[in-house]
Amino acid sequence: MSRAETTAGPGLQDGEQGQPLVGRQDSGRERLPAPPAPRAGRAVWTLGLFGSELLIVFRRVRTLALLAVLAGVPLLVGIAVRIETRDGSSVGGGDGGGPAFLEQISNNGLFLAFASLAATLPFFLPMAIGVVAGDAVAGEASTGTLRYLLVAPAGRTRLLLAKYASVLTFCVAATLVVVLSAVVVGFSLFPVGDVTLLSGNTVSLSDGILRGLLIALLVASSLIGLAALGLFISTLTDSGIGAMAATVGLLITIQIVNNIPQLHALQPYLFPHYWLSFADVMRAPVIWDGIVKNLALQALYAAVFGSAAWARFTTRDITS
Amino acid sequence: MALIQPAQPEAHEPGGGRRGRKAVRYAVPVAVVGVTAATIGLVPALADSGDPSLPSLTAEQIITKIAASDTQTVDGTVKISTDLGLPSVLSGGSGSSLFGGAVAPPSTGSRDGSRADPQRQFTQLLIGSHTLHVAVDGQDRQKVSIIESAAEYSLIHNGSQVWAYDSASNEAYHATAPAEAGEDRAHPRQAPSDAFPATPQAAAQQVLKAAQGTATITPDGTARVAGRSAYELLIRPQHASATTVDSIRIAVDSKTGVPLKFSLQPKGKGKAAIDIGYTKVSFDKPSASTFSFTPPKGAKVTEGRDTAREQKSPEGMSGLGEPTFIGSGWDTVAVFKAKGALPAAPEKNAKGGAASLLGGFGKQVSGSFGTGTLFHTRLVNVLLTQDGTVYAGAVDQSALTAAASGAAR
Numbered sequence: 001m002s003r004a005e006t007t008a009g010p011g012l013q014d015g016e017q018g019q020p021l022v023g024r025q026d027s028g029r030e031r032l033p034a035p036p037a038p039r040a041g042r043a044v045w046t047l048g049l050f051g052s053e054l055l056i057v058f059r060r061v062r063t064l065a066l067l068a069v070l071a072g073v074p075l076l077v078g079i080a081v082r083i084e085t086r087d088g089s090s091v092g093g094g095d096g097g098g099p100a101f102l103e104q105i106s107n108n109g110l111f112l113a114f115a116s117l118a119a120t121l122p123f124f125l126p127m128a129i130g131v132v133a134g135d136a137v138a139g140e141a142s143t144g145t146l147r148y149l150l151v152a153p154a155g156r157t158r159l160l161l162a163k164y165a166s167v168l169t170f171c172v173a174a175t176l177v178v179v180l181s182a183v184v185v186g187f188s189l190f191p192v193g194d195v196t197l198l199s200g201n202t203v204s205l206s207d208g209i210l211r212g213l214l215i216a217l218l219v220a221s222s223l224i225g226l227a228a229l230g231l232f233i234s235t236l237t238d239s240g241i242g243a244m245a246a247t248v249g250l251l252i253t254i255q256i257v258n259n260i261p262q263l264h265a266l267q268p269y270l271f272p273h274y275w276l277s278f279a280d281v282m283r284a285p286v287i288w289d290g291i292v293k294n295l296a297l298q299a300l301y302a303a304v305f306g307s308a309a310w311a312r313f314t315t316r317d318i319t320s
Numbered sequence: 321m322a323l324i325q326p327a328q329p330e331a332h333e334p335g336g337g338r339r340g341r342k343a344v345r346y347a348v349p350v351a352v353v354g355v356t357a358a359t360i361g362l363v364p365a366l367a368d369s370g371d372p373s374l375p376s377l378t379a380e381q382i383i384t385k386i387a388a389s390d391t392q393t394v395d396g397t398v399k400i401s402t403d404l405g406l407p408s409v410l411s412g413g414s415g416s417s418l419f420g421g422a423v424a425p426p427s428t429g430s431r432d433g434s435r436a437d438p439q440r441q442f443t444q445l446l447i448g449s450h451t452l453h454v455a456v457d458g459q460d461r462q463k464v465s466i467i468e469s470a471a472e473y474s475l476i477h478n479g480s481q482v483w484a485y486d487s488a489s490n491e492a493y494h495a496t497a498p499a500e501a502g503e504d505r506a507h508p509r510q511a512p513s514d515a516f517p518a519t520p521q522a523a524a525q526q527v528l529k530a531a532q533g534t535a536t537i538t539p540d541g542t543a544r545v546a547g548r549s550a551y552e553l554l555i556r557p558q559h560a561s562a563t564t565v566d567s568i569r570i571a572v573d574s575k576t577g578v579p580l581k582f583s584l585q586p587k588g589k590g591k592a593a594i595d596i597g598y599t600k601v602s603f604d605k606p607s608a609s610t611f612s613f614t615p616p617k618g619a620k621v622t623e624g625r626d627t628a629r630e631q632k633s634p635e636g637m638s639g640l641g642e643p644t645f646i647g648s649g650w651d652t653v654a655v656f657k658a659k660g661a662l663p664a665a666p667e668k669n670a671k672g673g674a675a676s677l678l679g680g681f682g683k684q685v686s687g688s689f690g691t692g693t694l695f696h697t698r699l700v701n702v703l704l705t706q707d708g709t710v711y712a713g714a715v716d717q718s719a720l721t722a723a724a725s726g727a728a729r
Contacts, residue, residue, distance in 0.1 A: 100470030103490035107618035118470060196616035198472040199453075199465055200485035201609060279470035284610070287397075287453075287467065303352045311345035315338075 046162065049154055053166035057132060063170070066128040067177050073124060074116040074182035081105045081112075082189050100279055109186030110195060110208050114282065116182040117175070117219050121275050122255060125174055129223045130247035132170045133230025136163040137313065139240035147318050156314045160231070164306065167227045175220040179212065201284040211281050218278040222294060225271040225301025226251065232309040235316070268293075271301050371542045372549035374574050379537045382551050382572055383528065389577030392459075395610075396546070396601030398452040398519055400445055402594050404697040436486040436493035436622060441466060441473045445518070451599075454519055455606040463611055464518050478611040482624065485613060492615040495624025517582075520596050524570045524579035531555050531568075534649040545571045545580040546598040560650035562719030563587075564699055576603055586698045587716075593699040646711075646723045653713035653723040687721050689728035694721070 057063055077099075085106040099119040104111040137160075140146035149159065186192070195208030203211075230247040237243050251272075257263055258270050267273050274297060277290030377385070435441075444450070444466075451467040465474040471488035477497065484493035517523035531537060540554035550571040557563050564586050571581035581597035615621050643654040682693035685703070692705035694717060701720045703711040711724045 100488075103488065104616070107490070107616060191617070193617065196619075198470075198487040200472075200474045200476060200483070200487070200613045202612075202614055202616070276470050283453075283465075283467070283472060285453075300352070300356055304349045304356075307352060308346070308349035311342070311348060315342040315345055 045154060046158055049158060049162040050165050053162045054169060057166050057170055058173075063132065066131060067174060070120060070124060070128060070174055070177050071181040073120050074112055074178060074185050077102075077116055077119060078105070078112050078182070078185040078189050100276070101282075104196070105186070106190060108195060108208075109188075109190035109192045110183070110205070110212060112186030112190065113179050113182040113212050114215065114279070116178050117215065117278065118276065120178055121219060121222065121278075122272070123252075125178070125219070126223060126226050126251050126272070127248050128174050129167065129171055129226050130230050130251055131244045133167045133227045134234050134244035134247040135240050136167055136231055137234040137309075138237050138243035139234075141238040141318070142240040150318060157310060160235075160310055160313050164227065164231055164309075167231060168224065171223040171227055172220045175216050175223075179216045183212075197284050198279070198282045199284045203284075215278045215281050218281065218291060218294070219275075221298060222272075222275045222278070223298075225298040225305075228302040228305040228309065229271070232305040232312065235309045235313040238319070269297075271297060273297070372544055372574075374542050374549055374551065377539060377551060379539050379553060382539060382553055383537070385551075385577035386524065386528070386572055386579060387577075391576045391578050391603050392457070393603055393605040394454060394456040394519075394521075394578070394601065395604060395606040396454055396598045398454050398596060399449065399599050400452060400518070400594075400596050401449040401592070402446055403591055404446065404593055404699050435489040436473075436484045436491040438475055438484050438493065441475075441484070441486065442518070452518055455610050457606055457608075457611065461611045463606075474613075476611055476613045478613070483613045483615075485615070485619075490616065490619050492619045492621045493624060494615075494621055517596065520570070520579045520582040520598060523582040523594070523596050524572075527555065527568055527570070527582070534558055534560070540569065542574075543571050543581070545573075546601045548580060548601070549574045550580050557650040562715040563650035564701070564714050564716055565650060571597070578603070584699070588698070590698065646727055647713075647715075651713070651715055651719065653711050653715060653720060655727060656710040656712070657708075685717075685721050687725035687728070689724045692724070 081102070099115050101111045101115040101118060105115055137146065140149060150156065154162075192205065194202050194204055195211075196202050226247075229250070230243070233246050233250070234243040237246075254270050255272055258267055258272050274290050274294035277294045280287040280290050453463075453465040453467060455463045460477075460479050462477045463474060465472050468488065471486075473487070474483075474485045476483045476485070480497050482495040482497055486492075517526060528537075535555045535557050538554050538556075540552040543550050543552050550573050553570045553572060555568040555570070557565050566585045566587045569581075569583050569585070570579050572578070573580050578601075580601065582594070583592040583597070584594040586593045643656050646653045646655060682695040682704070685692055685694045689709070690706040692703050695702040695704070696717060700712060700714050701717050703720050703724050705711070705724065705728075709724075711720055711727070713720060713723070715723070
C-alpha cells in the first residue's frame with residue numbers, strides 16, 4: 001500500500017487553478033519541505049508530520065481552553081474541600097459520597113490528584129479528547145485544508161497515524177495537566193505525609209507519588225480507545241463540529257448505558273467500563289485484573305476503530 | 321470542486337477493483353472484531369481442559385483430609401455470590417456510582433453508627449456479588465477486605481487488636497480481642513465468620529458440622545478451582561422433607577485439604593443461592609505488613625464496645641433474645657422472642673413507614689399464631705408474627721407456618 005500512497009499526492013482533477021491557494025486557517029501549520037528522497041527521508045517526514053500536527057493541536061485556543069478547564073477542576077475541588085473541612089468536619093458528612101478518594105484529601109494533599117482524576121475521568125477528560133479527536137480529520141475537511149494536506153506526498157496512512165499520535169499526546173498532556181494542577185493545589189492547601197492505601201496499609205510518600213505516576217499513565221491509556229473512536233468518526237464526516245458532537249454524544253450515551261444495571265451483560269465491552277480500575281493501584285496488594293482488562297479493552301477499541309478509520313480514510317474521496 | 325481520490329493505479333484495475341479494495345480494507349476492523357469474539361468464546365472452552373484426574377477417595381477420606389489440613393497461611397481472592405431472591409434495592413453496594421465513590425451500603429444499623437462497624441459492612445454480603453481479599457497467618461492474624469469500586473473495607477485482626485477501616489468514608493473502628501481467649505475466641509466476636517462465612521473454609525466447616533448424620537455425603541468427581549485440582553463433595557440433606565436446601569457442593573484442594581469452593585443449591589431451578597469460592601489462592605505466608613494498621617491522620621476512629629461485656633448481654637445488639645429451636649436437622653426452625661415490638665409488627669406507625677415497606681416485600685399469612693408477615697427468599701423463609709415473634713428457617717413456606725402454628729398452640 002505504501003508505494004501506491006507515496007505517489008498519492010497530486011490527485012487534483014479539475015480546475016482549481018483560478019482559486020488562490022488558501023492558507024491553513026490554523027496559523028500553526030508549517031509548510032513541509034519537499035522530501036529529498038522517498039526512502040531516506042521517510043522517518044524524518046513522519047516525524048515532521050507528527051510535529052506539525054502537534055503544533056496544530058497545541059497552538060489552538062480551543063485546546064488551551066480545554067486544558068485550562070481541566071486544570072481548574074483540582075483547584076475547585078481543593079478549595080471546596082478546604083472550606084468544608086476548615087472546622088475539622090469531614091467532607092460530605094462522612095457518608096462516602098462524591099468522587100473516590102475525596103475523604104482523604106483534607107489529611108493528605110496527594111489524594112487530591114487521585115480524587116481529581118476520579119472526578120474528571122468520567123466526563124471532563126474524555127470530552128476534551130473527543131473534541132480534539134473528532135476535530136482531527138473532519139476539522140481539516142470543514143476548513144477546506146485537508147486536500148492541501150494530501151497534496152504533499154505524505155500518504156494518507158501516515159497522515160492518519162500522525163493525527164492519532166497527536167491525539168494520544170494530547171491524552172497524556174491532559175492527564176498530566178490534571179495531575180500537576182492537583183499536586184500543586186494539594187501540596188499548598190493540605191498537609192502531606194505518609195499515604196494510607198485503600199486497604200489500610202501505610203506507605204511512604206515517595207511510594208505514594210510513584211503510584212500516582214502509574215495512575216496518571218493508566219488514566220492516559222484509558223483514553224486510547226476513545227481517541228481511536230473519535231478519529232474514526234472524524235473520518236466519516238466533513239463537519240468538524242459534527243464529529244466532535246457525535247464523539248462527545250456517544251461518550252455520554254455509553255457512560256449512561258454503563259450505569260444502567262439492567263444492561264450489565266453489555267457493560268464489560270464498553271470502553272469506559274474499567275476506567276476506574278486505576279484505583280486498584282492504591283490497594284495492597286495491587287489487584288491487576290481490572291487494570292489488565294482495561295488496557296486490553298482499550299487496545300481492542302484502538303485496533304477496531306483505528307483500522308476502520310484507516311479503511312475509511314484511505315478509500316474515501318476527499319471533496320473538500 | 322476538487323476531487324482528491326485515493327491513489328490507485330487506475331490503468332490496471334478492472335471496473336470493480338476500487339470497490340474490492342475498499343471491501344478488503346473494511347474487512348480489517350471486521351476481522352479484528354471477529355477474532356476477538358472468537359477468542360472470548362473459545363479461550364474459556366479451551367482453557368477448561370476437563371476435570372483433573374486424581375486418585376479416587378471416599379467421602380470419609382476427603383473429610384479426614386479437611387480435618388487434617390494444617391494449612392495456617394492463606395492469601396487469596398474470594399468471590400462471594402449470593403442470590404437469595406431478595407430485592408436488589410437493598411443491596412446498594414452493587415452498582416458503582418459514576419464518579420467511582422463507593423455507594424453507601426443501606427444503613428442497617430443506627431444512622432449515627434460508624435460506617436466502619438463490621439456488623440454494618442458485612443451485611444451487604446447477603447446480597448449480590450462481592451470480591452474479598454483474604455489473608456490469614458495463623459490464628460492470631462487475619463485480614464478480610466471487601467473490595468469495592470475505588471474503595472475498600474478491611475477488617476484486620478492482629479493479636480489482641482481488631483481494626484476495621486472503611487476507605488470510602490475514611491473511618492476506622494477499633495476493638496480489643498480478649499487476650500486470654502482460647503482458640504475459639506481468637507476469632508473476635510466481630511469477625512465476619514461468626515455471622516456470615518466469608519471464606520469457603522468457614523462455610524465448609526459450618527456445613528460439615530451440621531451435616532453429620534443428617535445428610536448423605538458422597539464424593540462427586542473432581543474440579544479445578546483457582547487453578548488447583550480439587551475433590552468435590554456432594555452433601556444432600558436426609559430425612560428432611562421441608563428444607564429448601566437441595567444440595568451443597570464443596571471443592572477440597574487435593575494437596576492441602578483446604579476447602580476452595582462452597583456452593584449451596586436451593587430446591588427448584590436457578591443458580592446457586594450461595595457461592596463462595598477462591599478465584600486466586602496461594603498458601604504462602606502473607607507479608608507481615610499486611611496486618612499492620614495505623615489509623616490515618618484525621619480518620620474518625622470509633623471504639624468498639626467491650627467484647628466481654630457484649631458477650632454477657634448479646635440481646636442488646638438486635639433486640640432479639642437467644643433463639644429456641646423447633647424440629648431437628650435441616651428442618652430446624654429458629655424462634656426469636658422479641659423484647660420490644662419490631663418495626664414489622666403491624667403497629668399504628670404514623671405513616672406506616674417501615675411497616676408498610678416490609679409488608680410490601682412479604683405476604684400476609686395467618687394461623688393459630690394470629691396473623692403475620694412471611695418473607696420469602698430462595699433459601700430462608702422468615703415469619704414475623706403479630707406479637708413480634710420471629711420464626712426463621714431454611715424450610716419452605718408451608719412448613720414454616722405449620723411450625724409457627726404448632727409452637728403457638
